């Protein structure tokens with residue numbers, strides 16, 4: 001067999017360790033637990049990183065993909081820690097990071113007609129393993145927001161737009177993505193649906209008008225709900241309103257470590 005040079009293994013003399021090095025944006029099938037159908041198969045974008053001591057030139061990129069391949073068909077929430085452990089072992093690292101972003105589909109019924117359709121929510125699983133395992137669940141929920149100021153000032157109408165509410169959290173007991181989404185959706189002027197018949201469209205338009213929210217109201221209401229949820233220990237909430245009267249967005253965020261505020 002031909003002996004090939006291994007550049008990665010060669011020494012580096014700059015004395016600069018690297019916090020995260022690895023592969024980014026690998027498209028890979030995963031399995032997510034589904035509250036109503038047990039499991040849901042989806043395709044994720046995956047980032048995998050480890051730390052690299054100062055004396056090595058490079059990490060071994062191929063091993064990340066080998067690990068993914070070993071867990072093929074079986075990449076799921078309960079495999080985060082074993083995968084991270086394997087990354088540390090195979091790459092001789094002291095810390096490993098696994099970021100998984102995926103579309104998750106939830107069946108919703110339109111508010112009046114009851115017409116069923118699937119809504120896509122972008123979710124993230126972010127795990128790290130140094131001395132201890134750390135896991136953060138993320139979900140992005142689209143809603144409608146209607147501006148209270150515009151409603152107050154205008155003789156008719158009020159500007160309204162789609163908003164994204166992004167929540168990331170650490171928790172002690174399992175939380176269904178479905179329950180989290182339902183909780184967050186209540187905090188906009190109205191939820192959004194993929195399928196609305198005319199009776200539904202009328203309902204959604206009027207509901208938003210009766211329920212105006214600033215971007216500040218949205219993050220505060222989500223915060224109230226997350227503070228009241230006993231299983232959640234830390235969270236961040238962001239809201240971005242893609243303003244229909246501006247070319248820019250309105251934005252607000254709150255982060256709370258409940259262990260620090262109790």
Ligand SMILES: Nc1nc2c(ncn2[C@@H]2O[C@H](COP(=O)(O)OP(=O)(O)OP(=O)(O)O)[C@@H](O)[C@H]2O)c(=O)[nH]1
Pocket residue numbers: 006008058059060061062063
């Ligand atoms: N470390 C590093 N590798 C890179 C980069 N870009 C591409 N690679 C390639 O990643 C490939 C795989 O590297 P390794 O994992 O070390 O491959 P290998 O030596 O055959 O595998 P092992 O025996 O398991 O170490 C090589 O072809 C590298 O050239 C980079 O920026 N950094």
